[in-house]
Amino acid sequence: MDDVELGRFPAQCERPEPIKFAWPIVLLPELFTTPRHLALVFxxxxxxxxxxxxxxxxxxxxxxxxxxxxKLSFNDLAALAGEAIDGIGRDAVVLGHGVGGLVALKLSRHLRVKAAVAYAPLVPGFRTPLVGGIANRLAMMWRRPIKPPRGRILFELIADSDPFTRDALINGMVPDSGAIAVDVMAGAIEFAAPGQAAPRLIVAGDSDIFA
Known part of the structure; x- marks a missing residue:
């Protein structure tokens, strides 16, 4: 694993020997999570x-x-992700989890994106319990950072992770943007019409409290 720069963004990169696919793949995380939470997928x-x-x-x-x-909006986040993809300097596949999945779908119109994959994406227009609680509701109203979930919601979020990594995943969660959560729950996200974007794939289970 190497530390690289994609324009102004630090990034982790792995170049296996041999590389078997024509394009690299870019990973984008869920709300409250960081690149380290994608280590297993990486x-x-x-x-x-x-x-x-x-x-x-x-x-x-x-x-x-x-x-x-x-105050970071969903479109702001998508623009940052697009800038990072530009920093690769080549076409790429983008795969995102949760809100990162919605960003991946949004970026399907990006000139450098060959395909977009949304893994268990949040659902626009749906009040996800991921950002529940009175404190987070007030923070979203005032466009302040929101805090990671706790209790049962936190358990559901990490339930499928390796038991030996759960403490590190929980401790590694960070505050996130209330404006992004508001945009998602209000359904204020526009995606390209069929035929106007790269191929898109949505991967989701048949039972998910966040969707």
Whole structure:
């Protein structure tokens, strides 16, 4: 695994020997999670021959940036992800989890995106329990950062992870943008019409409290 720069974004990259696929794949995480939460997916894709990039989009978010965390909109996040893909300098496949899946679908019109995959994406127009609680509701109203889930919702989020990694995954969660959550729950996201974008694939289970 190598540390690389995709324009202004730090990223992790794995280039297996041999590389078996024509394009690299870019991973985008769920709300409250970071590139480290995608480590298992990262490792699996690399093990079967994908060149994999995981950009840290938060490097351009927060204090001293043009994107304050609480006010970062969904379209802002998609623009940052598109900028990171441009930094690769080649066509790529983009795969996102949760809100990252919606960003992947949004980027299907990006000139460098050959295909977009949404893994267990959040559902636009649906009030996901992932951002529940009175404190988070107030934070979303005021466009302030929202906090990761706790209790049963947190358990559901990490239930499928390896038991030996759960503590690290929980401790690695970070506050996220209330504006992104508002955009998703309001359904205020536009996607390209069929035939106007790269191929898109949605992968989701038949039972998911977040969807």
């Amino acid at each position: 490792g699996y894709l690399a093990s079967i021959g994908w060149e994999v990039f995981v950009p840290d989009l938060r490097a351009a978010v927060g204090k001293g940036s043009t994107h304050p965390l609480g």
